[in-house]
Amino acid sequence: DAMVIQNPRYQVTQFGKPVTLSCSQTLNHNVMYWYQQKSSQAPKLLFHYYDKDFNNEADTPDNFQSRRPNTSFCFLDIRSPGLGDAAMYLCATSRTRGPVDTQYFGPGTRLLVL
Amino acid sequence: AQKITQTQPGMFVQEKEAVTLDCTYDTSDQSYGLFWYKQPSSGEMIFLIYQGSYDEQNATEGRYSLNFQKARKSANLVISASQLGDSAMYFCAMREGLFNNTDKLIFGTGTRLQVFP
Numbered sequence: 029d030a031m032v033i034q035n036p037r038y039q040v041t042q043f044g045k046p047v048t049l050s051c052s053q054t055l056n057h058n059v060m061y062w063y064q065q066k067s068s069q070a071p072k073l074l075f076h077y078y079d080k081d082f083n084n085e086a087d088t089p090d091n092f093q094s095r096r097p098n099t100s101f102c103f104l105d106i107r108s109p110g111l112g113d114a115a116m117y118l119c120a121t122s123r124t125r126g127p128v129d130t131q132y133f134g135p136g137t138r139l140l141v142l
Numbered sequence: 143a144q145k146i147t148q149t150q151p152g153m154f155v156q157e158k159e160a161v162t163l164d165c166t167y168d169t170s171d172q173s174y175g176l177f178w179y180k181q182p183s184s185g186e187m188i189f190l191i192y193q194g195s196y197d198e199q200n201a202t203e204g205r206y207s208l209n210f211q212k213a214r215k216s217a218n219l220v221i222s223a224s225q226l227g228d229s230a231m232y233f234c235a236m237r238e239g240l241f242n243n244t245d246k247l248i249f250g251t252g253t254r255l256q257v258f259p
Contacts, residue, residue: 059245070249070252071187071249076246085246120247126173126239127173127237130189133179135186136186138185
């Protein structure tokens with residue numbers, strides 16, 4: 029089945045130690061997104077890639093970076109995690125941008141910062 | 143102003159009964175999409191149903207239907223014949239046209255549904 033895969037499902041890191049979360053998709057979708065969801069809140073978009081074009085949200089901290097080496101993979105790098113970065117990180121894909129297409133989410137990675 | 147409003151923080155429903163989860167939205171775009179997602183305690187965001195702003199008929203997907211009232215700007219989710227496995231958080235979301243290259247789902251605050259036997 030076509031799907032969005034995130035690894036690992038749970039990640040524990042230390043304060044200030046760089047961490048990378050990964051996302052892959054077999055849907056061959058053009059757009060990939062990273063959302064951050066803190067406890068009891070709605071997801072918040074960090075950035076998205078439309079093909080190779082990177083689009084950052086205005087309020088995304090510089091501590092968060094992303095890479096998309098090919099259509100299938102997208103990575104979220106947190107350069108110096110703080111305690112406030114503990115959250116669920118959700119990757120999503122969409123065939124294209126705009127109001128018509130559905131965004132499909134992966135299972136998420138729960139990040140714990142010690 | 144809130145773009146997506148879900149006024150029910152929590153709802154209870156008995157197994158096999160129907161339940162309606164409310165959602166109102168605010169947009170000046172003519173073209174937009176409305177979505178409902180289910181998020182169980184595992185954290186995965188599961189797509190349930192989509193309604194386009196130009197769709198004249200209400201969307202249905204199995205036990206899920208979307209009661210779309212464009213003039214009232216409401217997009218309520220109806221779950222028929224509730225099952226215990228329907229217990230989860232439910233998010234209403236909207237996707238507008240592109241503006242300044244931003245392309246995101248705007249989520250409501252969610253409604254936690256509990257189904258009891």
